[in-house]
Amino acid sequence: xxxxxxxxxxxxxxxxxxxxxxxxxxxxxxxxxxxxxxxxxxxxxxxxxxxxxxxxxxxxxxxxxxxxxxxxxxxxxxxxxxxxxxxxxxxxxxxxxxxxxxxxxxxxxxxxxxxxxxxxxxxxxxxxxxxxxxxxxxxxxxxxxxxxxxxxxxxxxxxxxxxxxxx
Numbered sequence: 001x002x003x004x005x006x007x008x009x010x011x012x013x014x015x016x017x018x019x020x021x022x023x024x025x026x027x028x029x030x031x032x033x034x035x036x037x038x039x040x041x042x043x044x045x046x047x048x049x050x051x052x053x054x055x056x057x058x059x060x061x062x063x064x065x066x067x068x069x070x071x072x073x074x075x076x077x078x079x080x081x082x083x084x085x086x087x088x089x090x091x092x093x094x095x096x097x098x099x100x101x102x103x104x105x106x107x108x109x110x111x112x113x114x115x116x117x118x119x120x121x122x123x124x125x126x127x128x129x130x131x132x133x134x135x136x137x138x139x140x141x142x143x144x145x146x147x148x149x150x151x152x153x154x155x156x157x158x159x160x161x162x163x164x165x166x167x
Contacts, residue, residue, distance in 0.1 A: 030063065030137075033107065035089050035161030061125050063135070071135055073127035080118055094158040095136035096126050103154040103162050104138075116140065123153070134158040137165060 030045040032038045043066040063071040084101045086093035093102055099122075101113035108116075123139035139153035155163035 029166050030155055030163045031166075032161045033164050035157075036159060037161045061127065061137075063127060065129070065133075067131075069129045069131045069133060071127035071129045071133070073125050073135075075123055075125040075137075077121050078124045079121055080113075083114065083118065088156065088162045089160045093156060094160075095134045095156060097136060097156075099124070100136060100138045100154050100156055103156050106162060107154055107164055135163075137163075139165065 032042045037043060045063060045065050059075045061071075061073055061075040065071070078099075080099040080101070082098065084097055084099045086097065086102045088102050088106045099113075099117075101117070104113040104117055105111065117138075117140065123137075125137045127135040127137065129135065135155055135157045137153060137155040153165040155165050157163075
């Protein structure tokens with residue numbers, strides 16, 4: 001009897017250690033820090049997305065702005081291989097972009113992108129809003145199927161706004 005319980009106990013421990021019982025959806029906050037929406041006090045938007053991302057299967061993500069605009073898109077893991085040196089808030093920086101190097105450096109300090117993002121896996125999504133807004137979101141380097149408590153990122157839209165993203 002006791003020997004039959006060993007595989008079951010092992011399986012339960014493995015699931016707990018690997019995070020199999022964690023929720024399938026994570027909430028994130030998106031705060032405008034530059035641009036027209038960064039007025040005082042800036043609105044905070046919330047979104048939900050599956051935190052178990054995979055290179056092989058893009059995950060769906062949705063976000064709702066305070067004005068009711070609903071965004072939908074796919075979130076995937078990419079590896080930036082070049083610096084995209086646009087200026088935040090200019091029409092040339094509007095999404096879609098190969099990466100948001102300019103926003104990372106703007107929010108987290110000069111050369112942050114090169115030192116911490118370039119050549120590593122990051123999460124990236126291009127979201128289209130119901131009122132015509134396009135939003136590009138990126139998260140710091142991620143590992144497939146691993147959840148971190150300190151995940152953060154950046155986002156830009158096609159209306160000149162730059163956002164700080166936190167999970």
